[in-house]
Amino acid sequence: MKDPIEYQVHEAARRAGVAARELALLPRAAKDEALVTMAEALVAGTDDVLAANTDDVRAAEESGAAPHLVDRLRLDASRVAGMAGGLRQVAALADPVGDVVRGLTLPNGLELRQRRVPLGVVGIIYEARPNVTADAAGLCLKAGNAVLLRGSGSAMRSNARLVEMLRGALAAAGVSTDAVQLLDATSRSSATALMRARGLVDLVVPRGGAGLIRTVVEQSTVPVVETGVGNCHVYVHADADPDMALAVVLNAKTHRPGVCNAAESLLVHSALVDSFVPKVVAALHEHGVTVHGDDAFQRASADVVPVTEEDHATEYLGMEISAATVPDLDAALAHIRRYSTGHTEAVVTDSVAVAHRFTTELDSAALMVNASTRFTDGEQLGYGAEIGISTQKLHARGPMGLSELTTTTTIVTGQGHVR
Amino acid sequence: MKDPIEYQVHEAARRAGVAARELALLPRAAKDEALVTMAEALVAGTDDVLAANTDDVRAAEESGAAPHLVDRLRLDASRVAGMAGGLRQVAALADPVGDVVRGLTLPNGLELRQRRVPLGVVGIIYEARPNVTADAAGLCLKAGNAVLLRGSGSAMRSNARLVEMLRGALAAAGVSTDAVQLLDATSRSSATALMRARGLVDLVVPRGGAGLIRTVVEQSTVPVVETGVGNCHVYVHADADPDMALAVVLNAKTHRPGVCNAAESLLVHSALVDSFVPKVVAALHEHGVTVHGDDAFQRASADVVPVTEEDHATEYLGMEISAATVPDLDAALAHIRRYSTGHTEAVVTDSVAVAHRFTTELDSAALMVNASTRFTDGEQLGYGAEIGISTQKLHARGPMGLSELTTTTTIVTGQGHVR
Numbered sequence: 001m002k003d004p005i006e007y008q009v010h011e012a013a014r015r016a017g018v019a020a021r022e023l024a025l026l027p028r029a030a031k032d033e034a035l036v037t038m039a040e041a042l043v044a045g046t047d048d049v050l051a052a053n054t055d056d057v058r059a060a061e062e063s064g065a066a067p068h069l070v071d072r073l074r075l076d077a078s079r080v081a082g083m084a085g086g087l088r089q090v091a092a093l094a095d096p097v098g099d100v101v102r103g104l105t106l107p108n109g110l111e112l113r114q115r116r117v118p119l120g121v122v123g124i125i126y127e128a129r130p131n132v133t134a135d136a137a138g139l140c141l142k143a144g145n146a147v148l149l150r151g152s153g154s155a156m157r158s159n160a161r162l163v164e165m166l167r168g169a170l171a172a173a174g175v176s177t178d179a180v181q182l183l184d185a186t187s188r189s190s191a192t193a194l195m196r197a198r199g200l201v202d203l204v205v206p207r208g209g210a211g212l213i214r215t216v217v218e219q220s221t222v223p224v225v226e227t228g229v230g231n232c233h234v235y236v237h238a239d240a241d242p243d244m245a246l247a248v249v250l251n252a253k254t255h256r257p258g259v260c261n262a263a264e265s266l267l268v269h270s271a272l273v274d275s276f277v278p279k280v281v282a283a284l285h286e287h288g289v290t291v292h293g294d295d296a297f298q299r300a301s302a303d304v305v306p307v308t309e310e311d312h313a314t315e316y317l318g319m320e321i322s323a324a325t326v327p328d329l330d331a332a333l334a335h336i337r338r339y340s341t342g343h344t345e346a347v348v349t350d351s352v353a354v355a356h357r358f359t360t361e362l363d364s365a366a367l368m369v370n371a372s373t374r375f376t377d378g379e380q381l382g383y384g385a386e387i388g389i390s391t392q393k394l395h396a397r398g399p400m401g402l403s404e405l406t407t408t409t410t411i412v413t414g415q416g417h418v419r
Numbered sequence: 420m421k422d423p424i425e426y427q428v429h430e431a432a433r434r435a436g437v438a439a440r441e442l443a444l445l446p447r448a449a450k451d452e453a454l455v456t457m458a459e460a461l462v463a464g465t466d467d468v469l470a471a472n473t474d475d476v477r478a479a480e481e482s483g484a485a486p487h488l489v490d491r492l493r494l495d496a497s498r499v500a501g502m503a504g505g506l507r508q509v510a511a512l513a514d515p516v517g518d519v520v521r522g523l524t525l526p527n528g529l530e531l532r533q534r535r536v537p538l539g540v541v542g543i544i545y546e547a548r549p550n551v552t553a554d555a556a557g558l559c560l561k562a563g564n565a566v567l568l569r570g571s572g573s574a575m576r577s578n579a580r581l582v583e584m585l586r587g588a589l590a591a592a593g594v595s596t597d598a599v600q601l602l603d604a605t606s607r608s609s610a611t612a613l614m615r616a617r618g619l620v621d622l623v624v625p626r627g628g629a630g631l632i633r634t635v636v637e638q639s640t641v642p643v644v645e646t647g648v649g650n651c652h653v654y655v656h657a658d659a660d661p662d663m664a665l666a667v668v669l670n671a672k673t674h675r676p677g678v679c680n681a682a683e684s685l686l687v688h689s690a691l692v693d694s695f696v697p698k699v700v701a702a703l704h705e706h707g708v709t710v711h712g713d714d715a716f717q718r719a720s721a722d723v724v725p726v727t728e729e730d731h732a733t734e735y736l737g738m739e740i741s742a743a744t745v746p747d748l749d750a751a752l753a754h755i756r757r758y759s760t761g762h763t764e765a766v767v768t769d770s771v772a773v774a775h776r777f778t779t780e781l782d783s784a785a786l787m788v789n790a791s792t793r794f795t796d797g798e799q800l801g802y803g804a805e806i807g808i809s810t811q812k813l814h815a816r817g818p819m820g821l822s823e824l825t826t827t828t829t830i831v832t833g834q835g836h837v838r
Contacts, residue, residue, distance in 0.1 A: 024779075106800070110794065198636075202812050223813040241835070243835075252837075255837070255838055359828075359830045361444070366830075367830050371835070372837045393538050394621075394813065397826050398828075407812035408816055409783065409784065411785075411786050412795075413774070413787075416663035417790040418666050418669075418674070419674055
């Protein structure tokens with residue numbers, strides 16, 4: 001007999017599939033109206049959302065959850081307003097559906113158009129952060145997809161309230177409420193059923209820590225886009241402007257240390273051992289960053305902790321950084337190739353040749369020249385909004401915007417053409 | 420202890436990874452020279468290839484392989500010349516690597532270029548047809564990827580000889596021979612090891628029957644692009660030009676019945692029961708096609724076999740077709756949505772409205788209006804050549820050409836930009 005949760009997930013996916021067929025044909029104006037109605041519903045329902053959130057936060061605290069997890073869970077009026085603003089922003093973005101990405105008349109007169117169409121049913125498996133609920137629903141709707149949301153158990157009450165409001169807004173705007181559905185979050189079964197619902201679900205996007213992402217990649221039979229594990233590097237070449245290098249390192253490490261595009265590792269050309277290294281160590285310490293460094297870094301300050309192999313491979317997601325000196329660009333590239341998760345690497349240099357080698361010999365989603373790793377972000381790079389940052393090579397790489405939530409169909413028109 | 424075959428595959432993948440880094444930086448001229456040298460090597464070695472192939476064919480016959488399998492295996496001088504011609508054709512195609520697919524200057528002055536780069540290491544798992552060996556090697560090389568070829572055991576000797584020649588040509592052209600490697604085909608272990616070599620292999624493409632594709636999709640932890648299962652439909656609407664409809668149906672079914680873009684199912688508007696149905700049945704019978712039809716089709720000829728639910732879902736890959744009448748376009752769309760594998764569907768109609776609904780309400784890789792399903796083919800649709808026809812929605816849909824064998828990197832250049 002089928003597990004009852006699995007049955008529920010399959011039924012939800014089937015309803016989502018029916019809704020998806022309707023969404024695929026909705027003109028932009030109807031989708032934008034629904035998005036704005038959703039935004040208004042969240043603003044109007046702020047008190048209700050915050051009450052549910054208070055219950056989630058209390059339950060998390062009582063269960064002894066770590067403070068940073070409780071913090072991710074906690075909403076306030078401005079965060080709810082932020083979600084509503086995000087939905088309005090998505091309404092203002094161009095509709096990717098119907099875009100012709102390739103079009104030509106073939107030598108035999110056949111007319112070809114390759115047209116963007118929605119993927120269909122998208123599953124999102126995510127941890128804490130209830131804002132993902134509204135963001136994912138908005139982006140999927142705009143791209144014409146139905147979405148199955150599987151949030152974390154700790155955000156259960158907040159998510160339920162949010163989805164209730166979003167669905168109320170859909171109904172008010174005349175769109176099928178099956179376009180946005182929240183799955184059970186009381187057991188693992190729903191996540192497992194979602195990632196194995198091949199044929200019913202077109203894409204699963206895991207958003208969360210490395211453990212969640214690994215589980216989804218290993219167990220999913222539905223196609224997956226991996227997001228967001230970032231062991232990002234900054235390499236400071238011998239010829240770097242020291243002030244620019246300092247600004248880039250500090251911004252990349254300390255601007256928002258808990259996110260995937262924050263720097264986790266610093267490499268410095270050995271010509272800068274006596275000049276830049278002491279300065280950057282002092283500045284990092286001043287900002288409260290623990291530096292795990294090699295001998296050269298340790299000589300710069302007694303507070304530098306010896307770096308280990310494991311440090312080089314670690315995504316701290318906090319105020320720590322691994323640091324090493326390298327004798328040349330080749331050594332920097334080899335180090336990065338070895339430890340990188342393929343998210344973002346930055347170089348600070350004044351050399352065209354060094355910048356060229358850095359941006360052609362490394363294999364990451366984004367490569368920055370004289371800019372902070374923090375720019376690998378959908379909004380920063382002009383995508384408008386993002387559903388996540390893909391660190392895989394297939395389908396989407398780097399920020400995933402609306403276009404990355406679509407596929408294409410090739411339409412060929414003839415006048416009785418045969419081969 | 421690691422299985423020795425698994426160890427071999429992992430070692431081959433590691434060498435391929437090193438070669439891939441070199442290939443990624445090769446200019447087009449060097450790749451084209453290697454491709455032309457490969458073509459020349461095949462022509463010069465035709466006798467050797469045919470001798471190895473004779474041994475494969477004899478072994479297959481002795482083991483009692485079905486005649487159509489033996490036929491797929493068999494090479495002759497013109498087929499070897501065809502492989503060489505394919506390699507020359509790939510040399511003549513534009514290089515996708517380095518194409519800038521998105522480029523802009525952001526409001527803050529950051530300059531962004533999203534640039535096509537090779538995927539890295541591509542694994543191809545395929546059945547019989549030794550021509551795939553040369554085709555896949557050529558396409559992967561041109562797109563800057565190293566390839567791991569896992570052909571079928573029955574083509575072992577032919578493939579070994581072909582790959583030996585291709586590698587000799589690579590060496591002569593100064594390209595690492597690790598760019599093209601043939602994996603052991605004596606046991607399933609090598610295929611399993613290849614599809615589970617996550618981190619060492621960037622993409623696996625299965626080419627073969629539905630069973631092979633299902634196995635790869637279920638077991639692979641490496642990202643997969645599914646190719647080629649096609650239960651393709653032709654729908655003849657009430658207003659279709661009968662001569663055009665007849666030509667399209669016959670071409671779609673009989674031009675090359677063993678391939679994935681051949682039609683397997685015919686739907687005819689019920690207004691045409693007395694006019695078109697008898698004609699198309701007679702013509703199909705004349706071409707040796709067995710028609711599995713509903714009552715209306717059975718009334719047209721005593722030779723029409725009653726159609727079953729299973730027939731509607733079957734990809735015959737031979738001279739058989741399922742056939743049914745439908746009362747209207749809605750019924751045709753519902754039937755296709757139910758049984759289609761999402762490859763190609765064709766409509767014959769003179770109505771703009773019918774063509775619009777057919778091409779927007781169905782969800783297949785390719786949709787044909789007044790043209791044969793046989794046009795879903797990389798060469799026919801202007802891709803130059805193809806590694807397969809994707810029936811999935813992620814990464815590539817429809818014919819996969821050189822661009823579909825690449826990913827992108829986003830390069831961002833600033834002047835010390837921070838957030």
